[in-house]
Amino acid sequence: MPKAVGIDLGTTNSVIAVMEGGRPEVIVNAEGARTTPSVVAYKGEERLVGQIARRQAALNPAATLFEVKRFIGRNWNEVKDEASRSPFTVKEGPGGSVRIEVNGKDLAPEQVSAEVLRKMVADASSKLGQSIKDVVITVPAYFDNSQREATKQAGEIAGLNVLRVINEPTAAALAYGLERKGNETVLVFDLGGGTFDVTILELGDGVFEVKSTSGDTHLGGADFDQRIVDWLAGEFQKEHNFDLRKDKQALQRLIETAEKAKIELSSASETSISLPFITFDPETRTPLHLERTLSRAKFEELTSDLLRRVREPVQQALNDAKLDASKIDEVILVGGSTRIPAVKRIVQDIIGKTPNESVNPDEAVALGAAVQAGIIQGDSALGDIVLVDVTPLTLGVEVKGGMIAPMITRNTAVPAKKTEIYTTAENNQPGVEIVVLQGERPMAADNKSLGRFKLEGIPPMPAGRAQIEVTFDIDANGILHVTAKEKTSGKESSIRIENTTTLDKTDVEKMVREAEQNAEADKQRREKVEKRNALDSLRVQATQAIEENAGADQGLKDRVKALADEAEEAIRSDDDSKIADVQKRLEEGLRELMTAGQQAGQPGEAAPAGQARKDDEDVIDADFKPAD
Known part of the structure; x- marks a missing residue:
């Protein structure tokens, strides 16, 4: 039976995990990383997902989509402010919904999220050696009905069978409490890229019972980044009378720099920000640069109102659970933004104890989702686990x-x-x-x-x-x-x-078909690239062989050289049949040259007649992939 996996579909990054030997384990992606940026880029007919999409964002800001989770399942009136801050175009769609315009086409946030899910599941399928279809996807505890339904639809558009949608703090508690014995009252403080949740649970004897949940779906790490963006843009405008937020490329660079600065300030007291050639003077066309130093104290000043906003949901959750802060045994920090020192101080101030940092804040949610997937599939290693969750809103x-x-x-x-x-x-x-x-x-x-x-x-x-x-x-x-x-x-x-x-059922079915068609088109484009890369590798090998086999017949070397030149021309063409023909003839010429060189006393082992060397086979038949 194929395994089910747990997916933390995050605002900034996403993680996928699976149960292995009774324990949840994160599955690394095709790039070897444990987290996948929740970023999708559209370049012509090509779709880029993850780190490769994030890397090209500054040069393609209008078609590189990130933090889309903030729009999923929302209506336009709820997200106008977030939409105005994006380098890409977010607008009102049918029935007051949200749509993202890319290259003249309107995309639903569910479609974009489906691209992230599809990439993660494809990578995991390759790593596990089996096709994955069954998934558990996490959502913020304070997501409303529309947002939960939209997240489930994103999974369906990706061609997945969504077994369960589970709250992120609850999933983190599953990961934390899986191997713990005894009774505990735990508060999960989850400050991610786009949302903030507080959940109080009682753990004991395999029962995970949620007592209360509270939160703010308009508060996350992206809001802290935005304060740095606004500060940098404001400082630059004072000096040069130009608002960088009106330039899409400059805005994208500010967003990326702000996130890096926030991260650095979690471990350093100040950070240097350097953005050379951020724009040009509109009159003289001379390049303008941005250089600033941001201290942790200044960052906390810029975000003081955001820091105050994390207090109310914590107190609300305590009140709803009818608990005093002294009754909380452990505080679990989840989400990358909990690394902000001021956030940790606030948590410690409210609850009166140092937060437990035994779980990785980036991975805990996905690990807990994998546990839930194992429970649903009846994983015997998990024993009897009962999860009792709650609805967040009336x-x-x-x-x-x-x-x-x-x-x-x-x-x-x-x-x-x-x-x-x-x-x-x-x-x-x-x-x-x-x-x-x-x-x-x-x-x-x-x-x-x-x-x-x-x-x-x-x-x-x-x-x-x-x-x-x-x-x-x-x-x-x-x-x-x-x-x-x-x-x-x-x-x-x-x-x-x-x-x-x-989306209604018809829209979802249409998007599923489009996704399948796009997946096939992407596969064909990848195969075309691999064929060209294979021929290019063979061309390089042939060029080296001509130099190494000086004793071979000059006519034969000239013929192989001509074939190598023909290969170079074929690589630039869009003719797959021509590439296949040239590759076949160049392989034959290369075998002849290697054999002739060996007979002429050149170093190296000749291939048996009619058979390429093993080295050649590796070059020709290797499973090529684009370089990072």
Whole structure:
């Protein structure tokens, strides 16, 4: 049975892990790294994913997409600020959704995330020697229903079977508590690239029970980076009267430099920032440079309001769990941004104890997701593990007067199911529109609308007589399903969701087909490159053989030289048949030359008649790949 894997689909970086011998292990990618940048670049017909995409971002800012997780499952009004800061074009899509424009084509954030998932699973499949289809994907605990559904759809677009969507802090707790005995109350503090979560769990006897969760889906490491970007751009504007944020290439360089500076300030008291030739003077066209020194104290000053924002969710989680900070046994730090010294100080100040840093903040979530995948697949090495998670936000419906009537309150254990009876407000009302909401505010307009469900075909009757049974059902992924029926007549009516920011089934199926077509096209392009690389290697070998076999017949050497020149010309062409023909003839000529050189007393071993040397076979038949 093929193994299921766990994937931490991160804002900045992503990680994939699998259970091996009863323990979760990170799977390195094709580049040999344990993390994969969540970056996708489009260059003509080619798609680049991961580190290779990140490396070319400064020269291709409009078509290099990063931090897309901040847009997934969101509506346009929620992300306008983040969109305005991106070097690439983010705009409003159908039904108030979010779309990213690349090379004249609009992409859903789910499509972009699917590219990252596909690359990671393909690399893992190659490493494990088996085709992977079953995955567990993590999401921030404070993701709402639309964001969870969109993440699941990203997996489906990538051609994967998403077994479960699991909260990131809960996954980290699984990784932390897998081999620990005894009872503990643990607070997981998860500050990633784009989101912030706080989750309190009780661990003991194989049971991982979430007591409460809180967070901020608009707070992450990218916001800390942005403060450095704004500071650098502001300093430069004072000096040169030019806003670097209006230049896409300059903005991309600022973003990359800001992230590096933030990382360096986690271990150093100050860092030097140098960006030569950042732009040109618009009047004189002379190059302009940016040189600054940023101290840790200045960085903390620039981010002081962000640092204050991490306090409230921690206190909210404690209040919801009905716990005093002194009752927390361990604090687990998750997410790269928890390395910021000021963040660690705040955590220690609130909880009153030094955070536990025994788990790798970059890998803990993926490791826990792998554990969950193992549980689902019945991995006997894991024993009996029970995971009880909660829904992060209250779910309800809009009622007369523009109020929200809660159906399932936040921090309710999932799966959960709740049914309530509603009625009509007018005589002979033929149908009702049920607006499903998520949030904690009393007025419907202040919460997020997840969809509008229409129940039609209600028989004529006085106002208040109809009995409309509405059922909210949250599955183990934290994804909501809603049904409705009219009880008085016994007649059930179907419902349909409108104005949701996630993709409908038809869109997902279309994107799956496009992804498969793109994967085949990418494979063909890769094969073309490999054929050219193979012929180029053979050409270089032939050129060296001409020099090394000086005693061979001059006519034979001239013929091989002509074939090598022909190979060089074929490599520049787009004719695969020509490449194959030249390669075949050059292989034959090279064998003749090597044999002639050996017979003439040249050093080296001649190949048997009709057979290339083993060295030649390695060159010709090797599984070539582009250089890093």
